[in-house]
Amino acid sequence: MPQRPQVPAAVDARGPEVTADALLRDVAAGDEAAFERLYDRLGAAVFGVCLRVLRDPDHAAEVAQEVWLDVWRTAPRFDAARGSARAWALTTAHRRAVDRVRAVQAQRDRDQRDLDAEPRRPFDEVADGVADELERARVRDCLGSLTATQREAVLLAYYGGRTYREVADELGAALPTVKSRIRDGLIRLRLCLGVTA
DSSP, X not given: OOOOOOOOSOOOTTSTTOOHHHHHHHHHTTOHHHHHHHHXXXXXXHXXXXXXXXXXXXXXXXXXXXXXXXXXXXXXXXXXXXXXXHHHHHHHHHHHHHHHHHHHHHHHHXXXXXXXXXXXXXXXXXXXXXXXXXXXXXXXXXXXXXXXXXXXXXXXXXXXXXXXXXXXXXXXXXXXXXXXXXXXHHHHHHHHXXXXX
């Protein structure tokens, strides 16, 4: 029986068995195709490390993107004698994710210090309640000055939380008609309330 020829583990930079270390060396030489293959090979692991540290997929995706920019820029510094390309990329991901956690916490601490440093304003619950009720009464009066169709559209959109499309569907009116009713109603409300700008 004839023997099959043995294929080496790392054929070349374009072969399917090339190692992550070899791909990273090619990336260091500016090979974009090698970068794509390295990303395909390690992308999920890098994202996974970021997600484990950050616990938020959006933040993890952001940090993973930063990691891949770092990999592209700093690939020439990779030293295979100190570890594998996989370990290098995952360590970079972990460090970046931890840095993001620290940065977010530092921002929260700064915000809290700013809040704590603000002078406390005296709070008069009764006066604020009366002012709020007077403001609500003014708005009710001004809503009463709108036409019935304008008032209905404005109430559905702004107090009912509906989109223009949902208001149009509920009122059985065309979308441009509803938009016009709401726009005209808001103009009349502004004039009635004395709001400028």
